[in-house]
Amino acid sequence: MKRHGLLSFFKNYSYSMIILVDVDSFYVSAERIFRPDLEGKPVVVLSANDGNIIARSKEAKKLKIRMGQPTFELGGVVKQHKVEIISTNFTPYGDVSGRLMRILNQFIEKIEIYSIDEAFLDVTGYERIYTDLVAFGHQIRKTIKQWVGLPVSIGIVPKETLAKVASWYAKKQPNYNGVFELREADRIQQALADFPCLEVWDIGHQYNQLLKKNGIETAYALTQCHDVWIQKHMTIEGLRLVDELRGNTRRPVQQYPAPKKSILTSPCFGTPVDDLKTLQEGLNTHVVRCGEKLRRQQSAACLVTVYLQTNPFRADQPQYFNSQATALPHPSSATPELLQYAIGVLNAIYKPGYKLKRVGVMLSGFVPHDYQKPTLFNDVSDPRLRAVSQTADKLNAKYGRDKIRFASQGYSVHWKPRSKFLSRRYTTRWSEILRAQ
DNA sequence: TCTGGGGTCCTAGGACCC
DNA sequence: TCTGGGGTCCTAGGACCC
Numbered sequence: 001m002k003r004h005g006l007l008s009f010f011k012n013y014s015y016s017m018i019i020l021v022d023v024d025s026f027y028v029s030a031e032r033i034f035r036p037d038l039e040g041k042p043v044v045v046l047s048a049n050d051g052n053i054i055a056r057s058k059e060a061k062k063l064k065i066r067m068g069q070p071t072f073e074l075g076g077v078v079k080q081h082k083v084e085i086i087s088t089n090f091t092p093y094g095d096v097s098g099r100l101m102r103i104l105n106q107f108i109e110k111i112e113i114y115s116i117d118e119a120f121l122d123v124t125g126y127e128r129i130y131t132d133l134v135a136f137g138h139q140i141r142k143t144i145k146q147w148v149g150l151p152v153s154i155g156i157v158p159k160e161t162l163a164k165v166a167s168w169y170a171k172k173q174p175n176y177n178g179v180f181e182l183r184e185a186d187r188i189q190q191a192l193a194d195f196p197c198l199e200v201w202d203i204g205h206q207y208n209q210l211l212k213k214n215g216i217e218t219a220y221a222l223t224q225c226h227d228v229w230i231q232k233h234m235t236i237e238g239l240r241l242v243d244e245l246r247g248n249t250r251r252p253v254q255q256y257p258a259p260k261k262s263i264l265t266s267p268c269f270g271t272p273v274d275d276l277k278t279l280q281e282g283l284n285t286h287v288v289r290c291g292e293k294l295r296r297q298q299s300a301a302c303l304v305t306v307y308l309q310t311n312p313f314r315a316d317q318p319q320y321f322n323s324q325a326t327a328l329p330h331p332s333s334a335t336p337e338l339l340q341y342a343i344g345v346l347n348a349i350y351k352p353g354y355k356l357k358r359v360g361v362m363l364s365g366f367v368p369h370d371y372q373k374p375t376l377f378n379d380v381s382d383p384r385l386r387a388v389s390q391t392a393d394k395l396n397a398k399y400g401r402d403k404i405r406f407a408s409q410g411y412s413v414h415w416k417p418r419s420k421f422l423s424r425r426y427t428t429r430w431s432e433i434l435r436a437q
Numbered sequence: 438t439c440t441g442g443g444g445t446c447c448t449a450g451g452a453c454c455c
Numbered sequence: 456t457c458t459g460g461g462g463t464c465c466t467a468g469g470a471c472c473c
Contacts, residue, residue, distance in 0.1 A: 026473095047441035054441070054473090070440040088441085115473050204471055235447050235470080264443055313440055325466095360442095417441095 017133060017183070018253060019121040020155040020163035021104060021140060024171065026117035027055035030096045031086055031423060033149040043084040046071055049268050049417045050087055087419035099148050107140060112253045120160060122253035137179035156181040160251050161244040164201045165191055165219065185247075192220040192245065202241045207234055219245060259297045259366065265289045266360025269415040272311065273356050279308075280343055282415050283359045284408045287342045290363050291335040292393055300331035300381070302365030304338060306345040311357040320354040331367045334385030335392070338363070339408060 023029055027045035032038045042059035046052065053069045063077055077083060097116045104111050110122040123130060130136040137154040144152050155166025162182055169191065170180035182188050198208040200219050210233060216222055223246045231239045243249050265286040273279055283306065294301060307323030324345050332338060342361050369386070392404040402409070 049439095049441065051440050068441080072439040117473080202471060206470060237446065237471080260444075262444075267442065268440095311440085 016124040018157055020167050021119050021152050023117040024151045025055050025057050028057045029150050030093045041084055042081055045086050045088055085421050087421040089423055110255050120253050134179055134181050141178055154179045159244050161201055161241055165195050193218055195219040262362055262364040263290050263293045264362045266358055267417055268358050270418040273415050276350050279359050283346050286361045287339050290361055291338050294333050294363055298369050299366040300333040300369045301363035302328055302331050304341045305362040306342050307360050308356055309358040310354050322349040324349050330380050332381040333369050334381055335389040336385050
């Protein structure tokens with residue numbers, strides 16, 4: 001075991017500070033903006049297909065409803081405690097998230113949008129303007145509550161890995177009013193000593209079990225482990241994170257998101273599907289969606305992977321999982337081409353007699369969309385196909401998703417995901433806007 | 438009856454090359 | 456008949472995140 005004295009341990013925590021803003025129970029809070037009657041009640045938001053719980057209000061957490069818990073397990077608790085159940089509705093959540101991020105950007109120019117409900121604000125260099133970061137944190141919190149109606153927690157830290165620690169304390173200890181700062185070495189050390197490993201960023205249940213077996217229960221204990229041991233059991237990524245906890249390195253705030261390296265669309269069917277024609281329709285729709293995402297980031301794909309899956313929870317039914325990739329003859333971002341190759345793969349891996357729960361498509365091997373590799377036969381994508389796809393994108397953006405469709409998408413609805421408890425898209429559909437009495 | 442969707446990175450092992 | 460080292464690329468699988 002490697003031991004660090006306090007001085008060497010935290011010597012690298014110099015002035016460079018980051019603020020993490022994260023929304024409390026984001027999906028629930030987003031619903032509450034338009035449904036103030038949900039305030040103070042136990043509320044859960046379900047995954048696509050209404051399968052699992054993906055967000056819980058504070059009150060629902062108290063009822064021991066777990067993250068990711070299957071909806072059907074809820075049963076009695078719902079009736080007994082009048083739990084409000086809401087199907088997920090990503091369009092308004094995305095819209096609310098955009099508003100939140102724009103507000104944060106008004107405060108600080110350099111922000112990293114880490115997820116739909118979290119952002120890092122790099123306040124290095126702002127020390128003259130905001131001498132008291134805790135007061136600044138409260139100001140951000142108040143503004144967001146007033147302008148978008150979202151409750152947020154705020155962690156003020158010198159390293160991103162510490163952000164989750166600070167935000168954990170901010171939520172846990174009501175007397176801090178949602179804002180917690182970790183800056184001085186001894187305070188950081190104290191915070192890590194009381195911080196369970198499982199709560200550390202990048203430590204999940206597997207690693208937590210492993211650490212527990214070795215007597216490592218807290219983040220502080222983790223910082224005292226030997227580098228070689230950490231890298232052996234938790235890869236180089238694990239070592240990086242421990243090094244940041246020790247204060248040795250700092251991941252920079254990344255203002256501009258890197259383009260995605262793969263794009264995936266693979267929602268479950270609402271009801272199982274076993275015939276090829278319906279599968280093809282489903283796959284077509286997923287490929288169309290993938291193509292839209294691909295063009296949005298100005299990439300072209302070289303590889304199309306299709307996979308099929310039965311319901312792995314149904315041990316009583318025959319299982320089938322298969323996936324296959326095909327390399328495109330040239331990079332493409334044109335939906336008609338992507339469709340053609342994806343369907344080819346589907347036909348190759350389809351086997352009748354299985355109740356399939358999912359057909360998915362993944363695009364990968366990206367190059368910039370205007371990249372043209374010279375080849376012997378000058379085999380490039382027909383530019384007209386891309387132009388058609390882009391025109392469809394523009395029209396769909398203006399008039400609504402799937403207003404312009406590719407013929408092969410079909411109109412069958414029985415495979416579409418379920419969502420029984422849908423709320424309205426208050427902010428993005430005129431027809432669903434809230435009316436004042 | 439009913440168990441999410443979309444991503445990331447790393448590692449090991451095999452195929453293949455010179 | 457026996458024998459090598461170094462490199463790349465790909466895939467599968469496992470861990471993690473929200």
